[in-house]
Amino acid sequence: MLLCVGLCLLNSCDYIDDFIGDTPEPISVSPTTILKNNIQYPLPHSVLSTIxxxxxxxxxxxxxxxTAHPNNEDEFYAITDRGPNTNFLEGKKFPVADYTPRIGHFAVTASGEITLLQSILLKDPSGKLITGIPNPEGKGATGEIPYDASGNKIAFDDFGLDSEGIVALKDGTFWVSDEYGPHIVHYSANGVQLERISPTGVNEGTGDRKLPAVxxxxxxxxxxxxxxxxxxxKTLVGIMQSTLYNPEKIQSNITRIxxxxxETGYTKQFVYVQEEANLSNSEITAISNxxxxxxxxxxxxxxxxxxxxxxxxxxxxxxxxxSGINPEEEFGLMIGDKTIEQATPEELTAANIVPVHKELVIDLVAELGYPHDKLEGIWIMDNNTLxxxxxxxxxxxxxxxxxVIEQKILPGSTDIDASSLYMVKANFK
Incomplete structure (x- = not known):
C-alpha cells in the first residue's frame, strides 16, 4: 500500500487519503521494555522511485x-522534510517534485519491530496536499529556485514547507516548524493547516500572531x-539551526531561540552559543517549562x-x-551599531546579555560511535532514556x-543510510 501511495504521488494526484497501515497485535509495548539501548532499529520504508x-x-x-506521543508512551511521531532534493544551479532539483511532507505515526510491536501506523500528509487550509517546493516572494522565499528532475524550473508553492521540527498536542493536533519562512504551522490531526505563523510581513492572514521580523x-x-x-x-520553543544572516552573510556561533x-502570541528571544560557528542546532525537546x-x-x-x-x-x-523594544524591527535588538550576530562574546557581556546556560549531557559519537551524519530527532522516553x-x-x-543523485551510503560500508531509532541512557534530570 505504501508503494501505491508513492506511485500516486509520482502521478501528481490532486488529493490522496492518508495511508493507514495494518496494525499488528499487540501494539501497546513500551520501546524501553522491548528494545535494547545503543542498538540500531531501522524505520520501515518503501521505494518511492528508482533512478x-x-x-x-x-x-x-x-x-x-x-516527538513523543502525548497520550501513549508506546508510540511516537517523526516527520519528513521537503522531500528528496539536490543542489542545482542557483537552487534545488526536486526529483519527485510533487512529494508531500508528512508525519509518521509509529509504534513498537512485542516482537521488537517498529511499525508505521499512519502517514499524515500535510495539506493547505482547503485540504489540498502541499509540496516541499519553496515559497514565492512575500510568502517565505529563501532565494532557492526549484527545478524538476529534468532541470526545468517549476512553480513555487505558497504553502510549501521544509518541515523540520514537530510537537504533538494532547488534542491530537500538531505544530511544525520549517526552514523556509521560517514558519510555525498548526495542523489538525488529519494534517490540514489551521494556522501559519511567520515573521512580520510573511503569509498575511495570521493577524498579530507573528514571529519577530528578524x-x-x-x-x-x-x-x-x-x-x-x-x-x-502553553509555549512553543523554536531553535534556529545556524546564525541568522543579520544583516548579511556571517560566520558566527551566535544563534537564537x-x-x-x-494564548497571547507574545514572543521572547534568547541567545544560544554554539561550540563552533556553522554547527547545526537540529532539535530541541522540553524537560520542564x-x-x-x-x-x-x-x-x-x-x-x-x-x-x-x-x-x-x-x-x-x-x-x-x-527581543528589544519593537519585534518588527528587521535587525532586532542592536548593540551600538552591531546586530546580535555581529557582536563578540565580550560585547554581549558588556551589554549585559546573558546567553542560555548549557551543559553537555552526552556525546553520542563517544558513547556509541553514532554512525549517521544527520542526528535530527530526539524525545524523552522516560526519566533516564532518550x-x-x-x-x-x-x-x-x-x-x-x-x-546528480547518488545512493547515500554509510562511509566504510555498503549499507544504505536509513532513518533509524536508537535509545540511550542519559542523566538529564
Whole structure:
C-alpha cells in the first residue's frame, strides 16, 4: 500500500487519503521494555522511485524531527522534510517534485519491530496536499529556485514547507516548524493547516500572531530546525539551526531561540552559543517549562575527524530576553551599531546579555560511535532514556554538488543510510 501511495504521488494526484497501515497485535509495548539501548532499529520504508535503475529514492525520510506521543508512551511521531532534493544551479532539483511532507505515526510491536501506523500528509487550509517546493516572494522565499528532475524550473508553492521540527498536542493536533519562512504551522490531526505563523510581513492572514521580523533573515536551508512545547502546552520553543544572516552573510556561533505563547502570541528571544560557528542546532525537546535538551551537531559521519553529535541541557531561566523594544524591527535588538550576530562574546557581556546556560549531557559519537551524519530527532522516553532518529535524506545524496543523485551510503560500508531509532541512557534530570 505504501508503494501505491508513492506511485500516486509520482502521478501528481490532486488529493490522496492518508495511508493507514495494518496494525499488528499487540501494539501497546513500551520501546524501553522491548528494545535494547545503543542498538540500531531501522524505520520501515518503501521505494518511492528508482533512478538509473539502481539508485533508490526511499519513501521513508522520517527523522527530520521526532516527538513523543502525548497520550501513549508506546508510540511516537517523526516527520519528513521537503522531500528528496539536490543542489542545482542557483537552487534545488526536486526529483519527485510533487512529494508531500508528512508525519509518521509509529509504534513498537512485542516482537521488537517498529511499525508505521499512519502517514499524515500535510495539506493547505482547503485540504489540498502541499509540496516541499519553496515559497514565492512575500510568502517565505529563501532565494532557492526549484527545478524538476529534468532541470526545468517549476512553480513555487505558497504553502510549501521544509518541515523540520514537530510537537504533538494532547488534542491530537500538531505544530511544525520549517526552514523556509521560517514558519510555525498548526495542523489538525488529519494534517490540514489551521494556522501559519511567520515573521512580520510573511503569509498575511495570521493577524498579530507573528514571529519577530528578524527571523526572516534566516540562512537558506538553515531555518527553524527544532521545535518543542512546554509540558503545560502553553509555549512553543523554536531553535534556529545556524546564525541568522543579520544583516548579511556571517560566520558566527551566535544563534537564537524564540518562545511563542500560544494564548497571547507574545514572543521572547534568547541567545544560544554554539561550540563552533556553522554547527547545526537540529532539535530541541522540553524537560520542564524552562529546561530543554538541544542537539548540536556537525554534518560528519562517524570516523570522520572530530565528528560531533552532542546533546546539551539548557536552561532559559537567567538568560536575557533580546527581543528589544519593537519585534518588527528587521535587525532586532542592536548593540551600538552591531546586530546580535555581529557582536563578540565580550560585547554581549558588556551589554549585559546573558546567553542560555548549557551543559553537555552526552556525546553520542563517544558513547556509541553514532554512525549517521544527520542526528535530527530526539524525545524523552522516560526519566533516564532518550530516543533519537536520524534524517536519511530519502537514502540519496549529491556528493559532488552537480545535481546528480547518488545512493547515500554509510562511509566504510555498503549499507544504505536509513532513518533509524536508537535509545540511550542519559542523566538529564
Amino acid at each position: 538509473n535503475s539502481n539508485v533508490e529514492i526511499r519513501n521513508g525520510g522520517f527523522g527530520s524531527g521526532a 527571523f526572516a533573515k534566516r540562512r537558506a536551508n538553515r531555518g527553524m530546525e527544532g521545535l518543542a512545547i512546554t509540558p503545560d502546552e 524564540v518562545t511563542f505563547n500560544l 524552562t529546561e530543554f535538551l538541544v542537539v548540536e551537531r556537525d554534518g560528519k559521519f562517524a570516523g570522520e575527524e572530530a565528528a560531533q553529535k552532542h546533546i546539551y541541557k539548557i536552561n532559559l531561566s537567567g538568560a536575557t530576553d533580546i 530516543g533519537f532518529i536520524n534524517d536519511d535524506d530519502f537514502a540519496v545524496s549529491d556528493n559532488d554538488g552537480d545535481g
